[in-house]
Amino acid sequence: MIEVAARLQQGTFLLDAAFSCYGGITALFGRSGSGKSTVIAIIAGIRRLDRGRVAVNGQVLVDTNAKIWLPPHRRRIGLVFQDSQLFPHLTVRQNLLYGRWFARRRGDEIAFDAVISTLDIAALLSRRPPQLSGGEKQRVALGRALLANPALLLMDEPLASLDMARKIEILPLIENVRDAFGIPILYVSHALEEVARLADTVVVLDAGRVVACGPPATALGSSPQPPVRDRFSIASVLNVNVGPFDERYGLTLLRHPAGDIFLSGRIRPHLQEVRIVIKAIDVALTTELPRQLSIRTVLHAHIGAIIADDRAVAVIDLVLPDGSRLLALATRKALDELNLAPGRPVFALIKTVAMDERPVGAVDTRRAMAGGER
Amino acid sequence: MIEVAARLQQGTFLLDAAFSCYGGITALFGRSGSGKSTVIAIIAGIRRLDRGRVAVNGQVLVDTNAKIWLPPHRRRIGLVFQDSQLFPHLTVRQNLLYGRWFARRRGDEIAFDAVISTLDIAALLSRRPPQLSGGEKQRVALGRALLANPALLLMDEPLASLDMARKIEILPLIENVRDAFGIPILYVSHALEEVARLADTVVVLDAGRVVACGPPATALGSSPQPPVRDRFSIASVLNVNVGPFDERYGLTLLRHPAGDIFLSGRIRPHLQEVRIVIKAIDVALTTELPRQLSIRTVLHAHIGAIIADDRAVAVIDLVLPDGSRLLALATRKALDELNLAPGRPVFALIKTVAMDERPVGAVDTRRAMAGGER
Amino acid sequence: QSDPVLVMAAASLKNVFDQVGADWMTESGKKVAFSYAASSTLAKQIEQGAPADVFASADLAWMDYLDQRGFIRTGTRNNLLGNVLVLIVPADTAKSITLAKDADLSSFIGGGRLAVGNVNAVPAGKYAKQALQALDLWTGVEDKLAQVDSVRAALALVARGEAAAGIVYATDAKSEPLVKVVATFPAESHVPVTYPVAVTAASSHRDAGSFLAYLRSKMAQRAYAAHGFTYLE
Amino acid sequence: MSDVLSLSPEEVTAVRLSLRIAAMATIASLPFGIAAAYAVARWRFPGRGLLDGLIHLPLVLPPVVTGFLLLLLLGRKGVLGAFLADHFGIVFSFRWTGAALAAAVMGFPLMVRAIRLSIESVDRRLEAASGTLGAPPLATFFLITLPLAFPGIVVGSILSFAKALGEFGATITFVSNIPGETQTISALIYTNTQVPGGDAGAMRLMLVSTVIAFAALLVSELVQRRARRRLSLVP
Amino acid sequence: MSDVLSLSPEEVTAVRLSLRIAAMATIASLPFGIAAAYAVARWRFPGRGLLDGLIHLPLVLPPVVTGFLLLLLLGRKGVLGAFLADHFGIVFSFRWTGAALAAAVMGFPLMVRAIRLSIESVDRRLEAASGTLGAPPLATFFLITLPLAFPGIVVGSILSFAKALGEFGATITFVSNIPGETQTISALIYTNTQVPGGDAGAMRLMLVSTVIAFAALLVSELVQRRARRRLSLVP
């Protein structure tokens, strides 16, 4: 569990943020300059705060009232900086192994080989940081933090300058760190897909304050109004049971009370229940069961609410048979023409092709959630 | 027109790239470490090449055969570095105005006020770079390059650490630079949407070589196989005529021989013809004209080809009545169940809500395209 | 307001010349300025065109050096002052010795060192070497020397107890309470310690001659005595 | 200050002169120091090693020797000295300007080394950035390199200034020890140590020297601190 | 080399001794120089200004005075000297170790300033990064700060070494000029200049001194260049 309550005046900027979250991956989301890096720096002990308290898994790192301040090197925090901060005089290998020299050996550390192969940096080991490209630096920085055997991983936009294909390769590594080693992760990202896939908790910062805090569905999805003003960022989360994998078509069947959902590709083995993130723009509506349509996933639902303003696109809050919620987008024109209104039954069409191995995460029922406090 | 033919050995990495493009915005696309920043550095004159030639608008910047090498300060190139490279001893204002001191006055420079308001950096003017957040640095660096009144703008992932909302605000500024000042732009990005919206030409680099070069539709779209291995990156481009704007529903009607396309929001005024980028994952197929469906855009097409392998999702190359191409995605299962095969007529459904003001660009017929050479 | 007479003098003459100069200025209303440094330095500067009017050297060698090269106005050179060479020990030393041929200076020094000015360069050192050789003491102490670059440094080494003994001028020994004189070198054991003075050949100052003359005044003679120098007629 | 320490007029003159000479030596050699540091740090040219060695020479040779060489070269009868005197009317020998020159020469290796160290630590990518913004090399030098090398310039100046205060070997050999013209505090201290009973005077002057040096240090620290604070390099 | 220049045995001894003394002075003062530079650069403690001033003192005072002060402090009867001799058997007077000490003291301000300049230009965020990776402050110092301050350490060492070669004022005053024990090249050069007709000998020795200094410079440049190349800071 990470508990943060921090107040810090920094020039004209006032950080006054409090949140807490239980294990897993917590995403820090917010506009440029909203204070994300500052929060990270405070937890890592790189920046002192004016007033407040930071605790991780019950260990108090900072408490200005109790005059506690644990120096950074005793916090066991792996930090991936926004600007990599590799040691220029050391080779990539020495950078990667730097934290190992100081880490307590536990015997179950992340394997060096696994990290360098996933990050695809084997060819760079004998180079020095000035000889790396931007994305290569970021990958090495990520590896360095992972290999330090941290008790908490803080990452400040670790994948910002990586291509999509690379991201898709690296994300499982991060999840694996969480799952295999139970290391909680706090993660800054502007990429909704990354956040949606990875985060168990989302903390939304705005101008130094926490404006939303909760599971992705709550923090991002159920607030279709600002802070997340971008309709591409609206998403919902469904818990589904894993059905069989169709070898022939390469599809995994997911079962939900509202209907079957097809997912391209395989899900990590041995998972029974998973959580999928469905972006609202990938959900279409129809009032008639469609035929001859390439969209294969059809869920039964009725309209809970319609959130519309003078913009072209409205958000439709759908209620599924089991009471769970699914958000969809449609133009107001379509709503009028289809005569859609709260209470009406509809079919939700979800494009299988738009969903992939990325927005799926295992459900860990141990993990609960503490709301944001201020 | 930008012409590049460059050979440079850099450690074990060999850059051997040649391409040329006519004005407008050219996107450099490619995996981490593929040589994008190196190409940018060569054009800017920051890195010398072993052999080759670089010319911009007919002016030769480098020619190793003719022993020409124009020093960077005489190239009139605005460069936005991957890691901002702001001057730490100057204020943000001084950084922004730095290039102005040296620029030839033309009287029609980009207005300082317009740049700082679009980039939302007015509050930062008297600060110094170490007091900025990561995204703030990037915005200032972008402003600095724009205000230097360049004849060519080179940008290395200028928006990588910005949130989506911020990007949406800044993209029009970049387009405006191209349109109002006719400044050609070469642009590195990993974000398909940015590239799709902005680029007139896409150059795809892989391991130091140009593997594709052409309009976005050609370079990205028509090569659904690697280098762009990610199905989220597949897109096509359609030229459409601008119809009336529906005040009530906030929709713009776009006319295409294959049918009407609805776009949420307004298009910049006075445009008659625009180019829209349609991502393949936003296109669904049906063999029956659908009724009661929230998807309002329906285009007539027939199947040109189906590109499938053992993965779940196949790419369908649709031929529209005017001969233009549109790429769609569907699971192989759907293809089989709908009995789709080359030659069959289908309806392409395009989600209006998934398209917005972003993937639209004005068509400039003056701009043609030179293919990649090697 | 005319320029002062510039006297370039050996540094060891500072105290006494400062006093004589002040007296002359009061008496004559004319002006004099002193530039004190090592005689060697001053000689080379005069050779290189220094605007000196009078040169006062701490030994004959540097005066000869200039004289032979024509930098000294003929007929102005004369030996003004003399000094006495003494053997000193730290004030708390009880030992005594008489300086004569075959005196056992070596065991007098014991395991310690004998501080002297550089025996090739510093005038006091040159005299010391000459005297020790004349008394056949040189070979016994040659390896026990601590040569320094000025008499004052030698004096300090003895005063601080670093060196067991030292050879300095009587004028210097007199000023340092932490040392005591155990013996005086016989006058015949070395070339007399002589401070020659002269007007430089390049000098055009009309008062140079009158200052040189004043150096032999009664007033000046009193100052020499007060500082322990011997006045040479 | 002169009252508190009750300095003699001669001493006051020496203190004033020392300050003038040290300031002059530092200020006048700064442009050359910067140019030499930049040349040695950034350019590869034949004779670079020689230049570098020459710059260090005053450090390696006994000061008296340096002074002697200056005397031979720049004295009235020296090759360069005669030339300068005849054609430009510049005379160093036995003038305070000569003392400043000697001090400048003695402090030069220290100044150049400090500045060079700072220039070498300037991030060349920032210079490249300046170039792409249209700044010609000279502008880049003055607007980017020099300000970023500021710490080295301050340190180089303070070292040169301190050395000028302490220098006497080269000075006394080159321009002698003439009151009001070339007799600096250091030379006076030295002269005092050469005569019986001069130690008290030497001590008093050493104190003055020390106070001046501390004051100069303090000023340089403040200047540096301010510059660093502007860069937010200190908390 | 000694053959080519046909040095006398006395001169050869002086050259050897000078090298030994300069090397010893540099090596032995390096840890103290680094510690002092770090303390002054990074810590704020009462007396910091005083320490900083003290370090600069040998630069500001005439070398002869520094030699006198050393004599007072570290001589046989000096406060510290007596203590060291009685309790540790360390004696400096008239020993080559004393010459090395004098040289080290004279070179100390130069060494500290150069190292400090480099330490102050080390990016503190890298030190922070080291901390987050679990490195305690001492490890961060040795693994990050020190290697990144390497250019300053090399420059500080070369300045100290060169100064040690050129130093004679403090040395001769503190430990005299004993052939084979404390008579360095510089002392020998000085002596030669004080003897009528000694100039030729002085010139020859100056050449030797210069050659040594050039060699030392060359080595330091190579070391630096290699370090910088590893960081890809030179093309």
Ligand SMILES: Nc1ncnc2c1ncn2[C@@H]1O[C@H](COP(=O)(O)OP(=O)(O)OP(=O)(O)O)[C@@H](O)[C@H]1O
């Ligand atoms: N100084 C150097 N020495 C050796 N190799 C280098 C050097 N600089 C860059 N490289 C290599 O050159 C290749 C191209 O680098 P470049 O910076 O152009 O990549 P990029 O396409 O910009 O990647 P990214 O998206 O990660 O920034 C990389 O493989 C990199 O490792």
Ligand SMILES: Nc1ncnc2c1ncn2[C@@H]1O[C@H](COP(=O)(O)OP(=O)(O)OP(=O)(O)O)[C@@H](O)[C@H]1O
């Ligand atoms: N040293 C400083 N002095 C004054 N203000 C500062 C300083 N450092 C950061 N700030 C301000 O604090 C705010 C928060 O900065 P922070 O780096 O935490 O933002 P961020 O959320 O990480 O943004 P980004 O996504 O752009 O990296 C910003 O408005 C920034 O301008």
Ligand code: MOO
């Ligand atoms: O170089 Mo010195 O020995 O400080 O005058």
Ligand SMILES: [Mg+2]
């Ligand atoms: Mg940040």
Ligand SMILES: [Mg+2]
């Ligand atoms: Mg790059």
